Amino acid sequence: MPIFDQLPQDVLDGILLSLPDFTTLSAVLRTSKSHLYNTFQAHPKSTALSIAYNLVGPALPQAVRVVFNADPKLCDEDTILADRVLDRDACELLQQNAAIVQRLEDLFSFRNKDRSSAASKLTSEESLRFHRAAYRFWLYCKRVQAELEENDTGYEQILDSWPTDGLLEIDRVASFLQDVLSWTFVLGTEWSDGWDSSPPAVLFMGGPDTALSYWESAELPETLWVWHLTFNFDEQLRTTLARRNIKADAQVTERAKAIIDTAYGSQDDCYRCHEPKGLDLWGRPNWQLLRGIISVRRLIQTLEGNLSRNSHEMSQLADHIQARDDDLRLTFDWAKFIEELCDMDGDAEGPWDKDQWYCLDCLLALVRLRLREWWTATKVKEGMQFKPDCWYGYNCRTQVHRAQHATKLNHLCTPTRGDPA
Ligand SMILES: [Zn+2]
């Protein structure tokens, strides 16, 4: 890149220091062997630090402590940037972690700040609080794991090192991670399982990275170090806050406003029932998130008559909703599903306005009304086989206890005879 050869030294310095991330740095160094490379070699530490700041922002000290898994009792947030050198591996990890925290921020904002945007709408201050807390909680989880492996209980003092508002921010992020895990449980729930969709309380102690990867892969871990935990973060935090005279009820109210100052649309009403549901309203922009809110089990339970207890039919429906492609990604499109339900026009409700926002109860009412017909139409579209109709249709009782009957006849139809056998 001969153009760089003609630039004055201070401009070259400026270019390097303003690069947005380490991938760009590698690319620039690869394409410019002479001048820029020499410029970088003259100040590798300060260049790395400057790019790290561009990448992570003001939560850099907290992010760097996570990268080094630094013991908070020995390594202060105020001095870590001077104490540690960001080598190549550290820079790479910093960049990976920054991407994870950013994706979590997007999701956090989507559910807690602005339900109409999948990209974060947090202000710079809210974003800093979120990032700082995410990295602090991440470090806490890593330290608990490290110290438990060494039979050390030093993690008990970690929370003491943070200010009270910082602890409440961490508490908010931790409860958000619990939400993320609950959504993952909802989308992984088998329709035939009897248990409720709530993850074990210790699971979020796996840290922000594990919570996000479970949500994105829609899969829950079979083994994780946290299963062996005999305490949880909530208990420790409560004790630490109690020592600072913050009572449990104050903790709950303070936590709720620890990160977000104002949320958009928090007073909005449901278009159909006019209940003020605010951020718990669902519309075209956030239908995709319903996969973590409405389990297959809950969908199936909305069906009429005895259909929900017809194992043959319900397995087919559950398989359709929980199908995965070759890369194990879920293929069912929730936004398309709700859109198709809204468009159906064979009942008193008529088509729904897809540009409006509805509460979960109203959406479930829509599902209850149209799921059976939607599933019938989908099976036709997919070329799935239909057996002759059972006279008793969805009300048939035999479909529940005789597998052979359930497979031999179609029960998605309306009954043509009463008094089901
Ligand atoms: Zn409603």
Ligand SMILES: [Zn+2]
């Ligand atoms: Zn039947």
